[in-house]
Amino acid sequence: MSNLSLAEAVKLKSVLAKRIHELEEEMDRVAFVEVEKGSRVPKQSRSLVQVEQEIEELRKDFRLLDKLMYRANIENEVNFNGETLAIVEAIELATQLRAKARKFKMFGAAVKEEIQYGYGEGIPLVRRATFDPEEYRLKAVELERNANRLSNAINNKNYSIELDFDSEKYF
Template sequence: MAIFLAEAVKLKSILLKKQRDLQSERHRVAFKTVEKGEQPVREGRTMQDVEHELQLVRDDIRLLDKLVYVANTENTVSFFGEELMLVEAIELAKQMRVEAETLRDFSMRDKEELQHGFGETPMYEVALYDPHEYYVRAEEMEKRAHKLSNAINAKNFQVTVDFDDSRYI
């Protein structure tokens, strides 16, 4: 069975949550509180049941990881005339978002700001750049990051990986 790369990425996050839930369940079924001399009555699933399911989920997480990594290195997107492997494009999109946020922070600063607490002489912090220019750069960087993310998302719905998700869907 094959699923889209986008579904594989989402399924991995679902499986990581399921893994955490199963680890918690294992702790819950491991012990039973009883009065001294009483025999515990087992209710519901056993530790072995939970551990078996946990191992299946862990195996599937590793398999999905491998399939996603391979797909992200074997497939590319075009971005401003350059072919980028998906793994590289994903990292570039992250970097662009961080840079856009930094540029936006600089754009929100005043060109000149009075500083308090320096005695009687007024002191000013003066920006050595044009805040409006940084606003324009932030806007452009955000647009480029969105464009790249859209290309990645589109590719994620074109590429498939061989994984049977019938246990989870």
């Protein structure tokens, strides 16, 4: 039995999820046939029971892989900006940094002041930013840089972690 890295496990989990979906669709195809009344059901390459057995085996492997990945993401850590974070926490932080960067990019693209047309009764209105757009643009760039650094640290760590999972039948 060969081990696989946490990084490979992430990819394998996606492959397994896709295969489960394909097997669910195959179940729908083999579960029913349309034939003339009184005719024999044509022989199919696989029965519903066979597909069902394969999907159950895949789901069992999926659950095991999921458990191993969760455990690895909790037990292993990365260093970022002088702080040690569990991988699960680092993943969430990277997600939050990217969300904050998206918001700051929006503020960074704003106009400092613009005239609003169509409001009021002849009184010109001005929409004025209460912040410096350039400052937020620069903050967004720095946040994205940090998110990328953190993602790289997570990715590097994921390649160094070995999971006790037999991936021979999938890779």
